[in-house]
Amino acid sequence: MTQSTEIGRIAVDELQASFRGGLVSPDDAGYDEHRKVWNGSIDRRPALIARCTGVADVRAAIRFARLHGLRVAVRGGGHSFPGLSVCDDGMVIDLAPMKGIRVDPGARTARVQAGVLLGELDRETQEFGLAVPSGIVTHTGVAGLTLGGGIGWIMRKHGLTVDNLLSVDLVTADGELVTASEDRNADLFWGVRGGGGNFGIVTEFEFRLVPVGPSVMAGPVFWPMEDAPEVLRFYRDWLADCPDELMTVAVQRRAPALPIVPPELVGRRVLAIVSCYAGSVEDGERVMRPMKEFGSPVLDFCRPKPFLEHQRTFDPSFPHGWSYYVRSCDIAALSDEVIDVVADYGMRITSPVTSVALWQMGGAVARIGNDATAFNGRNAGFTFNINGNSKTAEGFDAERQWARDYWSALAPHHTSVYVNFLMEEGEERVRQAYGAAKYGRLKSLKHTYDPTNFFSLNQNIKPD
Template sequence: MGDLATAFPADDTSVSHFSTLLSGELVRPSDPSYDRHRRVWNGSIDRRPALIARCAGAADVIESVRFAREHQLLTAVRGGGHSFPGLSVCDDGLVIDLGMMKDIRVDPERRTVRVQAGALLGELDRATQPFGLAVPAGIVTHTGVAGLTLGGGIGWIMRKYGLTIDQLLSVDVVTADGESVTASDDVNTDLFWGVRGGGGNFGIVTEFEFRLNPLGPYVMAGPVFWPIEQATRVLRFYRDWIAECPDEVMTIAVLRRAPDLPAVPPEWVGRHLIGIAACYAGPVDDGAAALAPLKAFGAPILDLCVPKPYVDHQATFDPSFRPGCWYYVRSCDVAGLNDDVIEITAEFGRRIGSSVSSLALWQLGGAVARVGDDETAFNGRGAGHSFNINGNAETAAGFEAEREWARAFWTALAPYHTSVYVNFLMEEGEARVEQAYGSAKYRRLKALKRTYDPGNLFRLNQNIRPD
């Protein structure tokens, strides 16, 4: 069976009937709220769907999938709307918007949490942190739990506790035929394997159940910054230092221009910096000892690595990834930081033009690497670092120059590319999706796609075609 059609053939009667079946809201282009609900986080994306189904629960999702299937509609699924390439909205088709589905239920005795698919990371943290518990998930609070999880889920405490998917106990999924099923280690195990890294290819997850881990509410965390002229020295120190760090230490090296924020000395605003942001997933005193060498290296111009609530640390990068800016990313994993990779990184860090462009160089390893490679669809557990090269702009002005910087940076690293994190892909074609999973997993994922979505209804994603 080929892909479903992209046109919008539904007549007014069928649309009106569909509207009556929803407990939530069906938004049309003529509605006053249409522009607000069609917008996504990436301001460079400007698409106009024919309908937006704002679902109030799983029953609405079922009705929406059945309507899309019956009328062969191009269908986008929106959780937090944080997709870099804007895959959570489409032109002319149907957007199934899960944003109203925010119920979060914590069981502190069992150390589990059930999370509906419209919840954001900040909302999840605020629900779990009063109990001193957390799910390893992301670094920007307005990211959607659903999209982050389905791609794997990297974040501040993953070296201690693993990826977000490594804490996943079960999911409730609406499949392409409009049926609701549960998947876990005990039931529909093939589907459970696939949703742990395979994205939204196999259905719409309406609810997640996670294992919770002890953390906080205070952690030793935050960034330390040096002038960009010291980037090579800092990165060489960083490479040697993290080689001996315990799993509790997670770091991200950041290269950017200093933002105009209250914590930044006015004389440094706009200047190129290198920073190492860290989080210690354990007692604050232990974290202070573990991170002391970082804070003592060289002569930092700004040290924001201090004891703080975990929920505050999770919001550290929120101002750098504001909704509405124009975003473009190139990404790759590398095995390690050899001298050549360090020199390339330092050189391109000095070339950053926009105040919102940046490099985030993620440290991997630890618990991430100790899960068997075949246990989940996620690929790249053996990588040392993940490059997230953001060529961003406040508006369309200058955006193409920032994108070209990101492309050139990525190309310069090409001799050292290994895998790539699927959540950091733009619309880069089938070959890159296959690279994200590796050939063997990609074949297994295609077979799973033929089972659960042979018509490729769910194709506005990093798509695994069923053919």
């Protein structure tokens, strides 16, 4: 497929005649705003941005891109680490205007359009004491998170986001609108539950809702990074027989300059265990007490709070516009050797916005058969998200190298990798994310639904 740096004004005007949303070209007001994505290190200039309002717009945009030989990037929330939702010279099919959410509290389902963000969905579902299991930063797009699998605060009790997906409406590379579910296009439904945007553009999701909140026992407890070896060994033992309702993320960083952080702690290297209990507050207080009382914490913000408040916990640490770089891996267990690496590299953190999140896996995620969905890694013990970040380009190279070195030090313990935590790392890493058998099945599925690899700006699976 060729790439074009310019699209004729007449051609754009002809598309606009059949297009309800807005078309934004490089000379238009708002172009720079609409081409921005969450990761500030990404600076790309598409030839055209098609801001879709519905299925008809999506189909028209696909037809136009094919007619003019344009490379296509698909944007939901624009939150991918490698910035795959924007491209140079080609066309961005921007789903952000598609904000429809319809909650059926009686049936405990929700229909959600592809431009919705997690916080927008949470607000609607929590009105009825319900939620879709999803991620941990509220300005993440529902679409990208879901299509990669969806790990978050209540997954150990209720499963991944894809485990609560009932159906999708999807526009294929040839512009056909299809529905996929367990009993309609079941092969495609298997693939979209973890296979990313390889098979088409999902315009609407149907989710099963689960009861959560409105209040939960949740939040972080902080220790000095120097105490990491002892805290992590206790943490490992504490988790050995924990209930599914408990979900934790171990975080390494420098204490942020927030109003709730005492000035004398700001900038100090800390280890936090951030917890969320998807059950009664009373049970959560009892289960979390041993962790809260271990050693000498320097801060404790773990308390009863609205679930909506807890979902925003990490938002200040990942705002739009900073420079983000991630390396990731799954590991089987938090062994002494892994703890030694974690403690070592935690003491090497220099940037005030660099961080590591070590996600506890297991529970309901692991009880679903590994072949049930394209998502891989259900048997992982923990998932590493190693972020080398900076507020500007200054110092970013050093943070990226720190992240690479940390990841390399863990290499003897790597098992798989979560596809949503990949940068642009090449075909072999995508294969590792799925395993050989699933990768082969996904390539065959890609051949069926996108034989020319029209949707290539993703963690790409080439047609068989």
